Amino acid sequence: MKILLLGKNGQVGWELQRSLAPLGELVALDSSSREMCGDLSDPAELARTVRKVAPDVIVNAAAYTAVDKAESEADLARTVNALAPAALAEEALRANSWLVHYSTDYVFDGGGDQPWLESDATAPLNVYGATKLEGEQLIQQSGCRHLILRTSWVYGARGDNFIRTMLKLARERDSLNIIDDQSGAPTGADLLADVTAHAIRTAQQRPEVSGLYHLVAGGETSWHGYARFVIEFAARSGIDIKVARDVIKAVPSSAFPTPARRPHNSRMDTAKLQQTFGLYLPDWQIGVARMLSEVLEMK
Numbered sequence: 515m516k517i518l519l520l521g522k523n524g525q526v527g528w529e530l531q532r533s534l535a536p537l538g539e540l541v542a543l544d545s546s547s548r549e550m551c552g553d554l555s556d557p558a559e560l561a562r563t564v565r566k567v568a569p570d571v572i573v574n575a576a577a578y579t580a581v582d583k584a585e586s587e588a589d590l591a592r593t594v595n596a597l598a599p600a601a602l603a604e605e606a607l608r609a610n611s612w613l614v615h616y617s618t619d620y621v622f623d624g625g626g627d628q629p630w631l632e633s634d635a636t637a638p639l640n641v642y643g644a645t646k647l648e649g650e651q652l653i654q655q656s657g658c659r660h661l662i663l664r665t666s667w668v669y670g671a672r673g674d675n676f677i678r679t680m681l682k683l684a685r686e687r688d689s690l691n692i693i694d695d696q697s698g699a700p701t702g703a704d705l706l707a708d709v710t711a712h713a714i715r716t717a718q719q720r721p722e723v724s725g726l727y728h729l730v731a732g733g734e735t736s737w738h739g740y741a742r743f744v745i746e747f748a749a750r751s752g753i754d755i756k757v758a759r760d761v762i763k764a765v766p767s768s769a770f771p772t773p774a775r776r777p778h779n780s781r782m783d784t785a786k787l788q789q790t791f792g793l794y795l796p797d798w799q800i801g802v803a804r805m806l807s808e809v810l811e812m813k
Contacts, residue, residue, distance in 0.1 A: 521576030525670035529707035595645035603656035624777020670703030694764035698780030
């Protein structure tokens with residue numbers, strides 16, 4: 515099996531280099547790759563790269579993820595998040611390859627308090643969510659064999675993310691204000707990568723699994739609960755924390771106005787994925803604790 519991975523140096527792409535390597539020959543690219551195009555802002559050249567590599571599986575871990583900036587860069591966000599995946603889907607269909615693509619809870623409006631099902635109506639609140647939804651739709655309309663994996667609140671040991679930000683601020687500040695009216699499940703890039711590898715192996719044997727799935731860790735929390743977990747874990751691990759537990763304050767989203775609206779409800783139902791692929795998704799605390807142990811040991 516030959517696999518083409520795009521976005522190799524992102525949080526998920528970095529872990530995918532590990533998880534996909536045992537499956538077959540791996541060609542891993544990013545936007546700065548020179549010999550072949552891994553830049554999703556150039557769909558035509560990207561399509562030529564796919565033809566050159568002739569992969570059995572294309573894994574697209576690249577995306578335009580600057581949610582607020584997308585409000586003023588809608589054309590670029592659409593090219594990367596919708597038109598490029600459409601080009602990949604067309605090439606996958608032509609070559610009878612699989613396309614694995616990651617999407618987001620931002621395709622929903624964030625209403626209610628129930629976990630979103632794959633079949634629920636979509637209604638994105640911002641440009642980022644709208645472009646990711648269009649990418650999903652164009653892949654589905656292409657007729658190629660695909661796995662679209664919606665996820666949320668992704669973190670990893672590599673790169674910037676909420677965990678690293680909280681650790682930094684907890685060392686520097688006497689108090690913190692953290693949003694508590696947005697709920698979801700922090701999901702590790704390593705979990706996404708491992709599930710992806712398992713799903714690809716299953717798909718090779720069972721083409722009928724082609725479709726859309728929700729993939730997040732188990733359980734739920736708010737950003738405030740997430741921050742408390744991270745900071746308290748660090749304190750128990752002997753890290754010098756300046757902020758006290760009772761001054762990690764819960765505040766509404768309105769306390770931090772942003773150009774792009776965020777969904778309040780990012781909960782996602784993963785029953786379809788677990789049943790289809792015979793998997794169990796562990797609670798979010800397990801993955802976060804493991805990542806924290808790794809990061810804090812490096813300090």
